[in-house]
Amino acid sequence: NAGVTQTPKFQVLKTGQSMTLQCAQDMNHNSMYWYRQDPGMGLRLIYYSASEGTTDKGEVPNGYNVSRLNKREFSLRLESAAPSQTSVYFCASSGDREETQYFGPGTRLLVL
Amino acid sequence: KNEVEQSPQNLTAQEGEFITINCSYSVGISALHWLQQHPGGGIVSLFMLSSGKKKHGRLIATINIQEKHSSLHITASHPRDSAVYICVATGNQFYFGTGTSLTVIP
Numbered sequence: 069n070a071g072v073t074q075t076p077k078f079q080v081l082k083t084g085q086s087m088t089l090q091c092a093q094d095m096n097h098n099s100m101y102w103y104r105q106d107p108g109m110g111l112r113l114i115y116y117s118a119s120e121g122t123t124d125k126g127e128v129p130n131g132y133n134v135s136r137l138n139k140r141e142f143s144l145r146l147e148s149a150a151p152s153q154t155s156v157y158f159c160a161s162s163g164d165r166e167e168t169q170y171f172g173p174g175t176r177l178l179v180l
Numbered sequence: 181k182n183e184v185e186q187s188p189q190n191l192t193a194q195e196g197e198f199i200t201i202n203c204s205y206s207v208g209i210s211a212l213h214w215l216q217q218h219p220g221g222g223i224v225s226l227f228m229l230s231s232g233k234k235k236h237g238r239l240i241a242t243i244n245i246q247e248k249h250s251s252l253h254i255t256a257s258h259p260r261d262s263a264v265y266i267c268v269a270t271g272n273q274f275y276f277g278t279g280t281s282l283t284v285i286p
Contacts, residue, residue: 109278110278111266112276127274166228169213169215171223173221174222
């Protein structure tokens with residue numbers, strides 16, 4: 069089992085460019101999450117999906133969109149990247165909302 | 181106003197010491213998680229608690245629902261325990277502590 073995989077591992081964007089961060093899990097989990105972590109700060113929830121076909125906003129959803137494509141995949145899209153979105157992005161999944169979350173390795177994004 | 185408070189923010193210990201990290205929360209929750217983030221950035225979930233106590237190797241996590249408090253204990257600490265430990269309370273929303281940075285010196 070690969071667990072939770074994220075692509076790409078690292079990306080550099082110019083302000084205004086768009087991109088999609090991909091996340092997939094092979095544990096048959098219902099719930100999936102996108103977090104960002106800024107230097108010296110804790111994790112902040114961007115969006116989560118309790119089950120296939122549903123998504124909900126987290127603490128910092130502005131500037132992002134998500135798609136729960138199927139049970140395995142949960143993508144995060146930046147339509148018009150801004151320097152403030154420079155961060156490390158983590159995807160996670162869990163069986164259900166209260167259960168243990170398993171994290172991907174992270175995507176380091178730099179917006180110039 | 182932080183719904184979840186962790187203490188201490190930073191902790192340095194000698195190898196072999198018993199370590200306690202505390203997490204207090206002010207909201208109703210259904211579960212509390214302890215995460216470990218290593219210097220390389222990877223995040224591992226250590227425990228998920230809804231009541232009582234759990235043990236895994238040298239790590240012990242407890243939660244007191246009435247007092248809205250959880251503790252993470254590390255027995256016989258080792259330099260490889262050096263990491264940031266984060267508590268996450270799950271209620272209507274997800275509430276994150278800001279983390280405790282632990283350094284264990286040989």
